[in-house]
Amino acid sequence: MTYCRKKDGILRQILRDRYSLIALVVLLLLYLAILFADFLAPYSKEFSDRHRAYAPPSKVYTIDENGRFSRPYTYNYVRYFDPDEFKITYKQDRSKKFYLKFFAKGEKYKFLGLIPMDRHLVSVEPEGRLFLLGTDINGRDVFSRILFGGRISLTIGFLALFISFPLGMLYGGVSGYFGGVVDNIMMRISEAIMSIPSFYLLIILAAILPANMTSIQRFALIVVILALIGWAGFSRVVRGMVLSVKNQEFVQAAESIGASKKRIIIKHLLPQTLSYVIVAMTLSVPSYILSESGLSFLGLGIQQPDASWGNMLKEAQEYVNILYRPWLLTPGFLIFVAVLSFNLIGDTIRDILDPKSKMR
Amino acid sequence: MFNTQLFIYIVKRLVQAIPLLFLVSVISFFIIRLSPVDPLAELRINPSISQETLKAEEKRLGLDKPLIIQYGLWLKSFLKGDLGVSVTGEKVSDKLMERIPNTLLLTGVVILLTWLVGIPLGIYAALNWKKPVDRMMTILTSIGMAVPSFFFALLLLIFAVKTGWFPTGGLTCYDFSTYSPLHKVLDVMHHLVLPVTVLFTLSLSGLQRQMRGNLLDVLGSDYVKFARAKGLSENKVVYKHALRNAINPMVTLLGFEFASLLSGAALTEYVFQYPGLGRLILEAVMKSDINLVMASLMMGTIMLILGNLIADILLKTVDPRVSVN
Numbered sequence: 001m002t003y004c005r006k007k008d009g010i011l012r013q014i015l016r017d018r019y020s021l022i023a024l025v026v027l028l029l030l031y032l033a034i035l036f037a038d039f040l041a042p043y044s045k046e047f048s049d050r051h052r053a054y055a056p057p058s059k060v061y062t063i064d065e066n067g068r069f070s071r072p073y074t075y076n077y078v079r080y081f082d083p084d085e086f087k088i089t090y091k092q093d094r095s096k097k098f099y100l101k102f103f104a105k106g107e108k109y110k111f112l113g114l115i116p117m118d119r120h121l122v123s124v125e126p127e128g129r130l131f132l133l134g135t136d137i138n139g140r141d142v143f144s145r146i147l148f149g150g151r152i153s154l155t156i157g158f159l160a161l162f163i164s165f166p167l168g169m170l171y172g173g174v175s176g177y178f179g180g181v182v183d184n185i186m187m188r189i190s191e192a193i194m195s196i197p198s199f200y201l202l203i204i205l206a207a208i209l210p211a212n213m214t215s216i217q218r219f220a221l222i223v224v225i226l227a228l229i230g231w232a233g234f235s236r237v238v239r240g241m242v243l244s245v246k247n248q249e250f251v252q253a254a255e256s257i258g259a260s261k262k263r264i265i266i267k268h269l270l271p272q273t274l275s276y277v278i279v280a281m282t283l284s285v286p287s288y289i290l291s292e293s294g295l296s297f298l299g300l301g302i303q304q305p306d307a308s309w310g311n312m313l314k315e316a317q318e319y320v321n322i323l324y325r326p327w328l329l330t331p332g333f334l335i336f337v338a339v340l341s342f343n344l345i346g347d348t349i350r351d352i353l354d355p356k357s358k359m360r
Numbered sequence: 361m362f363n364t365q366l367f368i369y370i371v372k373r374l375v376q377a378i379p380l381l382f383l384v385s386v387i388s389f390f391i392i393r394l395s396p397v398d399p400l401a402e403l404r405i406n407p408s409i410s411q412e413t414l415k416a417e418e419k420r421l422g423l424d425k426p427l428i429i430q431y432g433l434w435l436k437s438f439l440k441g442d443l444g445v446s447v448t449g450e451k452v453s454d455k456l457m458e459r460i461p462n463t464l465l466l467t468g469v470v471i472l473l474t475w476l477v478g479i480p481l482g483i484y485a486a487l488n489w490k491k492p493v494d495r496m497m498t499i500l501t502s503i504g505m506a507v508p509s510f511f512f513a514l515l516l517l518i519f520a521v522k523t524g525w526f527p528t529g530g531l532t533c534y535d536f537s538t539y540s541p542l543h544k545v546l547d548v549m550h551h552l553v554l555p556v557t558v559l560f561t562l563s564l565s566g567l568q569r570q571m572r573g574n575l576l577d578v579l580g581s582d583y584v585k586f587a588r589a590k591g592l593s594e595n596k597v598v599y600k601h602a603l604r605n606a607i608n609p610m611v612t613l614l615g616f617e618f619a620s621l622l623s624g625a626a627l628t629e630y631v632f633q634y635p636g637l638g639r640l641i642l643e644a645v646m647k648s649d650i651n652l653v654m655a656s657l658m659m660g661t662i663m664l665i666l667g668n669l670i671a672d673i674l675l676k677t678v679d680p681r682v683s684v685n
Contacts, residue, residue, distance in 0.1 A: 192383035199623035207645045332511035340506035
């Protein structure tokens with residue numbers, strides 16, 4: 001383990017690399033935003049204005065009609081029928097200004113899930129509507145839902161990691177340590193799982209979920225399903241590493257003092273694979289994010305009324321929506337930004353731990 | 361090239377695949393049967409369908425028997441080559457025959473294009489290591505790897521709808537059967553442009569990086585230094601000595617690439633309404649159409665196993681050091 005020496009410097013080396021520094025800052029901002037989603041979002045994720053479905057993003061003005069600076073204000077949109085184009089569109093109602101309010105009282109929520117609060121970073125005077133990124137089919141604020149949806153999209157991958165990696169480690173460890181018939185059977189099973197195209201497996205697993213679950217149950221089961229996809233390939237690598245160390249003296253020593261098999265695998269063998277595991281975990285976060293969003297995009301993942309970046313994009317599948325309501329695509333850009341940032345950091349970590357590879 | 365040793369190897373690999381396929385079928389059958397969706401739900405709510413018809417349908421699909429027997433029946437007919445009928449009554453094998461060539465066409469075109477473009481780009485980047493052009497390509501491939509396939513597909517769909525240059529879905533126009541042969545080929549190509557662009561961008565990025573990394577590794581090795589020390593021209597060093605060794609790991613990657621394309625294609629097929637295997641399985645899963653899901657899963661798995669086998673055989677033919685045993 002030549003790189004053990006370098007371990008304490010990993011963070012510093014990440015910070016030294018320009019791209020991964022930017023990526024780290026971006027991720028930090030994203031995670032802070034979803035952590036303080038209740039405070040940052042003008043509306044809750046359930047709030048819906050039935051009269052303003054598919055309203056375009058509100059424009060915020062700081063210069064008034066006389067060309068003078070003013071407090072930021074916005075106009076409401078009103079729906080009207082355009083007889084020329086023969087469709088329903090929105091236009092601004094310029095008769096009344098609505099000034100923005102900062103740190104004002106709004107819908108009640110629990111800050112960080114604990115402290116009851118009702119202040120929001122930005123909101124608008126009563127009767128006014130502030131839809132920074134427009135609204136969806138139910139007149140819900142896309143901006144607020146992106147913040148709440150990020151909570152699911154950006155954490156589901158990490159949660160899945162905490163199932164798939166221990167599972168893969170244990171499976172690979174047992175298989176490698178016992179060897180023989182056990183190893184043979186266990187490896188055939190993991191091979192079988194690996195030979196099903198992963199996305200096909202993902203959708204048949206997701207289709208098992210009954211429709212009448214609470215959103216928490218569904219979230220938990222999606223996490224489990226994502227975890228079930230990733231562990232097999234990983235367990236094979238762990239098995240290989242265990243095979244290469246299981247005949248070394250420290251294992252024999254543990255065996256001779258009568259350590260149980262469980263103890264040997266967990267305390268002596270698996271820690272040897274830890275540095276590989278940590279790298280593999282970092283590198284696999286983006287693929288979990290992509291899987292969840294793909295699944296929700298198909299309607300098999302997180303369900304309405306809960307928001308996730310994938311299921312918000314589901315609406316963008318209709319031609320009318322992508323042509324006239326481009327704001328519905330914003331969750332896609334965010335998935336892209338998050339995955340890109342994780343990839344950039346992953347590349348740097350790989351470079352640091354394997355200086356011979358010149359992937360950069 | 362085709363000798364008995366290779367033949368034995370292929371037979372051995374195919375025999376090894378049988379227990380694997382068996383396991384895959386057991387795992388997927390029981391997963392699918394766990395689904396709460398009733399395959400006959402649509403028939404059940406239809407008042408004009410009598411109880412007798414429903415019973416007959418249940419019997420026909422084998423839903424009235426215990427799970428193990430259902431699996432046994434499925435396995436028996438699968439081994440006979442009969443894939444059963446789908447919930448809607450069509451023969452599953454007909455549906456697969458219609459869809460599999462389409463998916464193979466899509467993935468085949470994508471693999472061909474990525475290799476034709478990705479390998480030269482990888483070499484070019486490696487030869488210009490750390491120069492601006494290499495840096496640029498690294499940034500572009502990072503971006504290419506991070507775009508969610510369905511999102512990229514949606515963006516291209518907007519492009520298609522706005523410009524009207526490309527069809528927005530399917531594989532052929534509605535009056536395809538009236539076209540002349542040349543027109544037919546052009547029509548299919550026209551429909552392929554957008555889905556191919558999506559999958560091409562995704563796999564190109566990975567391939568270019570891999571090629572670049574491999575060549576850089578090889579260029580740093582002793583025998584390349586030696587070749588340079590002998591005074592060989594740079595072209596000879598790169599293309600005759602280094603490249604041959606750098607390309608071998610890429611052949612192994614071919615199998616992986618095929619696997620990830622099969623998975624990645626499903627979402628792209630869905631967005632572009634492309635009549636491929638991925639969309640078929642998706643529709644079948646939603647309806648809990650067991651026979652159809654099972655058959656397309658097995659076909660996907662067989663295609664994956666064959667893809668890996670072909671990659672291994674290719675590797676053995678290009679690299680004499682790899683022994684067939």
